[in-house]
Amino acid sequence: MSTALQLANQTIAIIGAGNIGRALIGGLLRGHELAPEQIRATRRNPAALEALQEEFPGIQTTTNNLLAVRDATLVVLAVKPQNAREVIEEIRAHVQPEALILSVLAGLTTATIERLFGRPLPIVRAMPNTPALVDEGATALAAGAHARPEHLELCRQIFEAVGKVEIVPEYLMDAVTGLSGSGPAYVFMFIEALTDAGVKQGLPRPVAFRLAAQTVYGAAKLVLETGRHPAILRDEVTTPGGTAIAAVAELEAHGLRTMLINAVATATRRSQELSQLNNHD
Ligand SMILES: NC(=O)C1=CN([C@@H]2O[C@H](COP(=O)(O)OP(=O)(O)OC[C@H]3O[C@@H](n4cnc5c(N)ncnc54)[C@H](OP(=O)(O)O)[C@@H]3O)[C@@H](O)[C@H]2O)C=CC1
Numbered sequence: 001m002s003t004a005l006q007l008a009n010q011t012i013a014i015i016g017a018g019n020i021g022r023a024l025i026g027g028l029l030r031g032h033e034l035a036p037e038q039i040r041a042t043r044r045n046p047a048a049l050e051a052l053q054e055e056f057p058g059i060q061t062t063t064n065n066l067l068a069v070r071d072a073t074l075v076v077l078a079v080k081p082q083n084a085r086e087v088i089e090e091i092r093a094h095v096q097p098e099a100l101i102l103s104v105l106a107g108l109t110t111a112t113i114e115r116l117f118g119r120p121l122p123i124v125r126a127m128p129n130t131p132a133l134v135d136e137g138a139t140a141l142a143a144g145a146h147a148r149p150e151h152l153e154l155c156r157q158i159f160e161a162v163g164k165v166e167i168v169p170e171y172l173m174d175a176v177t178g179l180s181g182s183g184p185a186y187v188f189m190f191i192e193a194l195t196d197a198g199v200k201q202g203l204p205r206p207v208a209f210r211l212a213a214q215t216v217y218g219a220a221k222l223v224l225e226t227g228r229h230p231a232i233l234r235d236e237v238t239t240p241g242g243t244a245i246a247a248v249a250e251l252e253a254h255g256l257r258t259m260l261i262n263a264v265a266t267a268t269r270r271s272q273e274l275s276q277l278n279n280h281d
């Protein structure tokens, strides 16, 4: 007998339907595998919940977390990490014994979440990123001690509705946070800087901006769709004695690679520091 968990059979409570929670609701509904009535979304601000319901007709919204979790088979923890403890303490006695917990809380380990619930329960931890809002997220998933393969698969389906998914051991979640979780910030800076560079050369700003953003998007798509090594694709742009190699030399002189390696190392360290603050009793 298959033990696969079907998305179509789930009742999903999204506790803290802000940016990430909203992205997940959108992805789930666009996938047409479950009806809006299977989703309960919470936050404290009733006006924001009304707006959510207008955006996603048929979902149930409430400021009452207990009401949302009581019949949920899957509880998504999507509040900010600083609100996590109070929310878990509030809902823990009301969550179904068999429910799966899916946490997007940055820096909270599955062991800490389990301790806050006060009992062993299946937990999957996710580190998504904001491009999930346009179905181009990059998400890493890690299983907690009591999560079974079918739990991980269910969560994979959820995040595949809003982008690409990698499964990693939990100890790598800080590195993921430094790379793809925080990464959109680096890429936005890159697009902004490339736009300025075009403006400096005389391009109108809106034109420079569109060219810069599309260049980043197109280059990423070329890497992903061809599967070819980025260094080979770069070689194809660099005509001997031409323009691109002149700029590549400039980027190398200023240590682009080292700068990124150090930036991701710093973000990873910061994630580890925050984890240490979050995960002590
Ligand atoms: N943004 C990012 O790039 C990433 C974020 N994450 C993680 O995702 C989580 C959510 O982040 P994000 O979506 O950006 O944050 P948001 O602030 O957009 O969403 C969190 C939501 O939680 C709601 N909330 C707060 N307290 C409660 C409560 N007691 N009960 C119910 N709802 C509550 C807030 O709404 P209201 O004020 O109306 O209650 C808010 O809308 C965080 O834990 C973060 O670490 C992970 C990866 C990337």
Ligand SMILES: O=C(O)[C@@H]1CCC=N1
Binding pocket: 106, 177, 181, 182
């Ligand atoms: O900066 C942060 O802490 C969060 C985690 C990943 C992206 N933003």
